[in-house]
Amino acid sequence: MIAIIDYGAGNIFSVKNALDFIGLENILTDKKSDIENADGIILPGVGAFPSAMNMLKEKDLIKTIREQAYQKPFLGICLGMQLIFEKGFEFEETEGLSLIEGTVEKMEPKDLSIPHIGWNKLEILNPCPLTNGLSENEYVYFVHSYKAVCRDEYISAYCEYGEKVPALVFKGNIFGAQFHPEKSGKTGLKILKNFGEML
Amino acid sequence: MIAKRIIPCLDVRDGKVVKGINFVGIKEVGDPVECAAMYDEQGADEIVFLDITATHEGRGTMLEVVRNTAKKVFVPLTVGGGIKTIDDFRDTLRAGADKVSVNSSAVRNPELISQAADIFGSQCVVVAIDAKRRPDGGFTVVVNGGRIDMGIDAVQWAQKAESLGAGEILLTSMDTDGTKKGFDIELLNAVCGVVKIPVIASGGCGTLEHFSEVFEQTKASAALAASLFHYKELTVPQVKAHLKEKNIPVRI
Numbered sequence: 001m002i003a004i005i006d007y008g009a010g011n012i013f014s015v016k017n018a019l020d021f022i023g024l025e026n027i028l029t030d031k032k033s034d035i036e037n038a039d040g041i042i043l044p045g046v047g048a049f050p051s052a053m054n055m056l057k058e059k060d061l062i063k064t065i066r067e068q069a070y071q072k073p074f075l076g077i078c079l080g081m082q083l084i085f086e087k088g089f090e091f092e093e094t095e096g097l098s099l100i101e102g103t104v105e106k107m108e109p110k111d112l113s114i115p116h117i118g119w120n121k122l123e124i125l126n127p128c129p130l131t132n133g134l135s136e137n138e139y140v141y142f143v144h145s146y147k148a149v150c151r152d153e154y155i156s157a158y159c160e161y162g163e164k165v166p167a168l169v170f171k172g173n174i175f176g177a178q179f180h181p182e183k184s185g186k187t188g189l190k191i192l193k194n195f196g197e198m199l
Numbered sequence: 200m201i202a203k204r205i206i207p208c209l210d211v212r213d214g215k216v217v218k219g220i221n222f223v224g225i226k227e228v229g230d231p232v233e234c235a236a237m238y239d240e241q242g243a244d245e246i247v248f249l250d251i252t253a254t255h256e257g258r259g260t261m262l263e264v265v266r267n268t269a270k271k272v273f274v275p276l277t278v279g280g281g282i283k284t285i286d287d288f289r290d291t292l293r294a295g296a297d298k299v300s301v302n303s304s305a306v307r308n309p310e311l312i313s314q315a316a317d318i319f320g321s322q323c324v325v326v327a328i329d330a331k332r333r334p335d336g337g338f339t340v341v342v343n344g345g346r347i348d349m350g351i352d353a354v355q356w357a358q359k360a361e362s363l364g365a366g367e368i369l370l371t372s373m374d375t376d377g378t379k380k381g382f383d384i385e386l387l388n389a390v391c392g393v394v395k396i397p398v399i400a401s402g403g404c405g406t407l408e409h410f411s412e413v414f415e416q417t418k419a420s421a422a423l424a425a426s427l428f429h430y431k432e433l434t435v436p437q438v439k440a441h442l443k444e445k446n447i448p449v450r451i
Contacts, residue, residue: 011292011293011295011297013269013293013295014269014273014295014297017269017270017273017295018273020270021270021271021273046320047320113395113396113397115321115322115366116201117322117366117367117397118201118202118204118397118420119201119202119204119244119450120200120201120202121200121202121448137451139202139450141274141275143322160200161200161201182273183273183274183275183297184273184274185239185242185273185274185450186273188273189273
């Protein structure tokens with residue numbers, strides 16, 4: 001059972017639809033007990049860093065997520081990936097979940113528009129369980145204006161958008177996808193299946 | 200590097216995919232959920248549903264179609280047609296659409312763009328513009344399938360839509376639409392020259408070369424086609440293979 005954390009941010013149903021489609025049992029929840037009992041955790045998210053952290057705080061989920069994330073496979077998607085770092089700089093400096101060392105900063109590519117929207121190619125730097133079975137020519141779907149800034153050892157894959165943008169990060173069993181696997185066609189479903197394999 | 204997108208568009212009426220034949224008859228060509236799943240399978244980068252339902256009951260049917268599609272299709276889904284209010288935006292996004300496109304309602308009420316962008320984010324606000332050549336040069340915005348000239352300059356309107364918070368422009372040339380003589384390169388260059396947001400080229404494609412031309416000669420981010428794909432005159436894989444051969448980045 002995968003707990004998809006429902007904290008009022010973004011279109012969480014698309015994550016649920018994708019897990020249902022590939023046959024991974026899941027529950028949309030904001031309950032601590034569900035998160036504690038789950039075999040894996042997905043933290044989705046569309047929106048802004050400070051308000052997302054606020055919503056997690058209001059639901060009193062921060063401590064539970066921090067504790068549970070180390071004990072079972074954990075995947076943050078898009079904003080959910082950004083939240084796993086120590087600090088975000090969207091609008092104001094905000095403390096994140098601090099599961100992986102790094103920060104989240106505004107993208108400033110030359111001559112390219114922001115947000116970075118569209119299908120971009122994954123360049124694998126450090127293979128991780130989520131990249132199992134992926135070829136060298138896989139595209140995934142991005143929608144974001146901020147990027148993770150962290151050490152290379154935590155970057156499993158990046159994409160080129162005027163600069164190297166971390167696309168898939170990991171540390172132990174903690175994973176973060178800057179793109180939307182639930183909107184990335186077969187490649188995205190493969191990545192979610194790989195996550196399911198770890199449970 | 201971002202891939203150029205190929206987008207099949209489906210006209211949906213009362214829950215069925217339809218296609219107008221020269222504005223005279225409208226022919227049903229299938230189930231939108233199945234059609235969308237097939238295009239996803241073929242490698243379409245995004246799917247557009249255009250709701251041409253006129254009735255209120257039909258809108259509920261459309262939302263049901265979107266909900267069912269979202270369970271089977273895992274590429275971005277854009278839904279347009281008859282979106283007039285923020286509530287329409289919300290209902291459509293909640294049903295599972297990733298983006299909502301607005302056309303005449305935005306021309307009549309430009310604030311709809313900024314309100315939607317503030318609430319839901321620019322990334323899900325697509326402004327569709329139907330443009331037609333003016334006899335004295337330039338392009339004018341038309342609505343209702345080209346029947347009503349709004350007397351607004353299409354290039355300026357695209358700029359205004361961007362400044363109001365549109366995330367993308369879906370630009371259809373009413374001069375080339377249905378002709379199969381190629382996309383309207385002149386119109387696309389006029390609009391791409393003044394906006395930074397992605398522009399989707401629509402109207403006029405009939406051959407593989409038309410797709411490579413539009414990406415070689417304009418800054419369009421995506422190309423949209425409807426009947427060409429419906430009637431299987433060309434398939435998405437054929438178009439992508441052709442673009443790859445021309446060294447245009449595509450997702451294959």
